[in-house]
Amino acid sequence: MTDTPAPYDVIVVGGGVNGAGVARDAAGRGARVLLIEADDLAEGTSSKSTKLIHGGLRYLEHYEFGLVREALKEREILWGIAPHIIRPLRFVLPHRPGLRPRWLLRLGLFLYDHIGGRKKLPATRSIDLRHHDAGGPLQPQYVKGFEYSDGWVDDARLVTLNARDAADRGARVRTRTRAEMLRCEDGLWVVDARDDQGHQYRFTGRSVVNAAGPAVLDLLKRADAEPDHQMRLVRGSHIVVRRIFEHDYAYFFQLPDGRIFFAIPYERDFTLIGTTDQDHEGPASEAKASDEEIAYLCEGASLYFRMPVTPADVVWTYSGVRPLIEDGSGRPEAATRGYRIDLDMTEGAPLLTIYGGKITSYRHVAEEAVNELSGHIDALSGKRWTGRSSLPGGNFPTDGVAALKAEYKLAHPFLAAPTIDRIARAYGTDARRWLAGADDWAALGGEIAHGLSVAELRWMVTREWARTTDDILWRRSKLGLHFTTEEVARLAEQTERLVSEARSADPEYFDGLVNG
Known part of the structure; x- marks a missing residue:
């Protein structure tokens, strides 16, 4: 001991x-x-969310104005300290006749724009879906809607x-x-x-x-x-399908049962659809999307998109268990x-x-x-600081991602555009530290697959506590959607080697007894 x-x-x-x-x-x-x-x-x-930095538009229906206001204030603070992993996202909310009336949606969006101190994000606007990029993939009966702002995060x-x-x-x-x-x-x-x-x-x-x-x-x-x-444990399940629209807007959809869900561009080639709200029994680690939840999300998406979404189209699912305070709400989504x-x-x-x-x-x-x-720990100063200091790699302006990608493309022309985009958005300026003047893959120790180099893998192991292929493919990156079984096996060999080397070089890091 x-x-x-x-x-x-x-x-x-x-x-x-x-x-x-x-x-x-x-x-x-x-x-x-x-x-x-x-x-x-x-x-x-924390890795199984809908990947949104948002106020929670639907919480206005439950009169949680304080919660929404607080979250809306945080949106731009978080974007400012982490502009690499957080970015603005425009959402399209089609009006569906027979559900919430248009005036109520417009009122909710007006409050959403004004109660949280929005400064940089663009405001809500009404749109005609017949003449909007986001209208093309939708069924023709959806004519009117709204476009509003929230944020995306790599959770x-x-x-x-x-x-x-x-x-x-x-x-x-x-x-x-x-x-x-x-x-x-x-x-x-x-x-x-x-x-x-x-x-x-x-x-x-x-x-x-x-x-x-x-x-x-x-x-x-x-x-x-x-x-x-x-506490009330509520399971939220998501499905991922091949990309079903080409534009960069996300969707906020209403369902006839009163619930809502999102359809969001995901990892370049996919669409993320979710979430459900189901009371969860058993360990959180065993949470899994049920057949009923998958069917529910597919049916909901098919109510809106011209191209039906079926369970056979689902390439991946994930489920997270939300620990909500038991407040006596009947339906899970109202908690x-x-x-x-x-x-x-x-x-x-x-x-x-x-x-x-x-x-x-x-x-x-x-x-x-x-x-x-x-007030109880003498070593703690009372100064608030986290809203002003960038997270690692995020020390650049909120509109600086394009310039950072251009820098990496110029310095490392052998990297493909999707790889540069992923690296810039995952690491921000910190990628300079492991790219370090590399002019070919050999300088990065070689490419394992899909733009993942040995140098990047070493960074994950020695600086980000990654130990397994799941850590790497599903949390430090989302490359698991792209890797084949053979590529995962190759990655496992490299990971085992690097973990062994790192443990030998700095055993206390792996014991967690000193800084990384």
Whole structure:
């Protein structure tokens, strides 16, 4: 069993977006921080969202004006600190006769434009779908609609970059390490943990942040603490099909049962359709799109698109479990997407628990959480900073992606345009560090497949805690949609080699006991 040499100021349990956000914020305020995650970063809910930074237009129907306002304020803040992984997206909302009337949609969009301090994003406008690019793929009965703004995010990379920034500011990050038992002794939290190799660890800390997402109540049990809220686990499933429209607009569709769903351009060659809302039983890790959910999304899409979408068209599905605060709502989609932060003092040692929340609000949630702790942890300064400091690779203007891609094309002409686009949007300016003057694939250690080089893979392993092909293909990138079985096997060999080399060169990084 390994003991840390001195207590941490903050031990964060949970490597999703809230946990990584808290670790980043606390480390940047001067605290000694440990982040532990039972699996990979963002392996759960935080990599299985609809990939949107948005206010939640439909939440206005449930009178959650405060939640929508807060999220809308965060949209442009997050775009400003991470313009590589976040970008504006224009949505088209067709009016469907017999459902919500046009005046109600226009009123909702007017509020959406004005309650959140929108500055850079373009405003809503009414459109005639007969003369709009987004109208072509739709059935001819859809004539009128609206076009409005929200944002797209690479959700898993958002988590990784928050953890990377936390580590760069002094935090220690341990993935694949489960907190098995938490108890208070002499005014300190003692956390007994075990990694995926069976090694046991004991960490001590002046405070603990429970950011375990769907496992938030389970972690409280391990800490012998009583929850302040009950949770409702709701499964959201998505399907991915081959691209069914050529333009870059996304769609916001209404369904006859009152629900809504999105159809979004995805990874160049695909369309992402989702999401469902189903109460989930069992472990979150076992969440899977049911045949009924797949059929529901296909039928919904077929109500709008000229080209029917069938289950046979689905090339991939994923499902995430949202930990929502139980508020007595009947239908899952009506349950609040709000959050609660509760601070419990046990023998003078703070245990802060984050209940609920949504990806768009993560930075604000983290800031509130650290503010709560700052009154009890001397090492934490009270200065708010995360809304002004870019995430790794995001130190360029919000309109600077095109210039960055042009720079990479000029410096590395052997890279294909889709690869340059992916690299710029995944790493921003940080790609300069591993591209490092390369003038051919050999200088990057060779191409594994689909523009993924050995140099990029090494960066993922040594700087982003990637250990497996799933980490690489489905979270650090979305290249899993492109890789064949043979290419995955080739990637597995390279990954095993690089992980072994990195562990030999810097074993403490893999133990998570020092910075990456």
